[in-house]
Amino acid sequence: MSPENVNCLPESDVKLTLGLPGSGRIPSKPGMKRGFLETVDLNLELDQEVAAKPPAAKAQVVGWPPVRSFRKNAMKSCKYVKVAVDGAPYLRKVDLEIYSSYQELLNALEEMFSCLTIWNYLNERKIMDNVNGMEYVPTYEDKDGDWMLVGDVPWKMFVESCKRLRLMKSSEAIGLAPRTPSKNSSTS
């Protein structure tokens, strides 16, 4: 189920895209620091599709930052996935390899985004924002590019297929089809 079918920000808007202020395509996230992107002298292609990744002008300069190849490759071998939280300006990264269950992962996410608490009901995994009462549902994008609810498949299978995580606002997760409750018990 692709994100465009639900009433939520398309995936590309969760990432920063580049363009002039005021352009209708920029997601409005007031107060978000973008200083460092704006200072780079780029040839922006402003008529690019919103869904496209940031333009190649921000492409990696050879050998910069000066990190040794060995270190680059060593870090790649971890199963790092990005975690986005709707409404938060920064993404985080977690290494899925270091957890052995969904519970451990959700606990870690709780620590990382300390304003949220995990509200774990049987067969339901919801995350609640203490401050403003928003409910978040943990979702992930799998290898096929589909957005799924976290917790449906066995843990190992999830680690294999998960490409990124997103804590989606409950209100926007309507389109994601929940699995039947009976299958969930095997995944904790």
Place this chain on the structure above:
Amino acid sequence: MIMESKRKKESPSSAGSTQFPDEVLERVLAFLTSHKDRSSVSLVCKDWYNAERWSRTHVFIGNCYSVSPEILARRFPNIRSVTLKGKPRFSDFNLVPQNWGADIHAWLVPFADKYPFLEELRLKRMTVSDESLEYLAANFQNFKVLSLLSCDGFSTDGLAAIATHSKNLTELDIQENGVEDRSGSWLSCFPESFTSLEVLNFASMSAEVNFDALERLVCRCKSLKVLKVNKSISLEQLQKLLTRAPQLVELGTGSFSQELTTRQYAELESAFNNCKNIHTLSGLWEATALYLPVLYPACANLTFLNLSYTALQGGDLAKLLVHCPRLQRLWVLDTVEDKGLEAVGSYCPLLEELRVFPADPFDEEIIHGVTEEGFVAVSFGCRRLHYVLYFCRQMTNAAVATIVQNCPDFTHFRLCIMNPGQPDYLTNEPMDEAFGAVVKTCTKLQRLSVSGLLTDLTFEYIGKYAKNLETLSVAFAGSSGRGMECVLGGCPKLRKLEIRDCPFGNEALLSGLEKYESMRSLWMSACNVTMNGCRQLARKMPRLNVEVMKEDGSDDSQADKVYVYRTVAGPRRDAPPSVLTL
């Protein structure tokens, strides 16, 4: 040391040095180990030159092309230990073509003839083939120490040859090389009769080794002091190794994330508890907060903790550092964020060296990492800090000024603001004043890496104030060639200058004509230097090698990458077609 020998020389008689037996002088000079001291000694007079050359057993060659093995052997007949560095440092970042050179074999063959009793070989950024390793194993009977750092060209087959023929080997240190890791069976090649190993580091190799063979090796090598294993070794296996070698002084663990039973956990903790001599800890691949506590008993005497392959959060780092009050050197990933660095400032007052590496340097999205706040927090808590390598995404001039005010003893200041040409994020000004503060305050500064938006002013400061600077790295900086001229006209002790992507042209290059002979090397890439400029340099300075590497599809007149170095060996004959010697 030199003063002592001079005194000894003058006391028996007040006459000249000719009355002092050579053998005695050599004996005295044998106590000199620093190669700088020895160079000074050799310049005193002819007798001292000769005495020094006969008594020297270790030689350090910072650029393998600055001298030839023949010249070396002619001057120093009794060498037992050689340290060689090859490729320019920017080869670590893929800026140097693969087949550039620095092949050790050209040295090994003359060494087999002139130094058959060679004991130690330490190589950095050299190309080493399996054939060379086999040759080494076969031709040097006394061989004791092999250390390969950032080398390439060999596979585990070559290591198997070394292991098989080990009789007197005490040290095998394989670090961060481009090794073709075919299998881990090389470790099983050490003979059962082999017991002399003191240092074994294979942490950066990936293939699984035979654990039985490793355990037996550790068991029979009673003098083993340094053991750094690779990721394939589990926690359970580590526990067994620690039980066999509680005398270890440096430990590199394997993977730190196995699921352990309560009993296994207790056994592991107990094993660490018995290791009272560990002062260096590394490895810790995939370590999680769950298992780090087993380390606590071993942390009391820890002076060097390398967590640079562990994606730790700040809170977990803090919990660990509470147990490491004696820490002097710490390497971490920027996943610890500023919160983790605040803990460093709080719990490690003896810290002298901090390196913060980026967990995700190439991601175009904003991953948080560390900021100026973390660095400042460390500087308030760790006043002895003198070595820093800091990768960050934002910095301010004010923060750096505070940092060096707190820690004026910096000898190595390497700041990498990862976005090229980024200004002070609060004031939007260039970062000139930051580095100005560094060079003005830190009079002992030997090594500096600059970054961020920088004008010529930065280089004016450097040229004017950095009197002890030996190594300078510059990228995406400067407004004009004047910047480079300031540095070349200033820094009297400059030895290595590496520059990339700066608007420095021929005038700047040629302003350093005389300077280059007192330096080890100059690297300039993606600057405004032309072939003509390089030719002029080569013509005027015959004792320099001027090498140009051209990129595909670039203008004929542009000198894309230039490497200039002093040498007594003349132009090299092993350069590949992509490297032009002018």
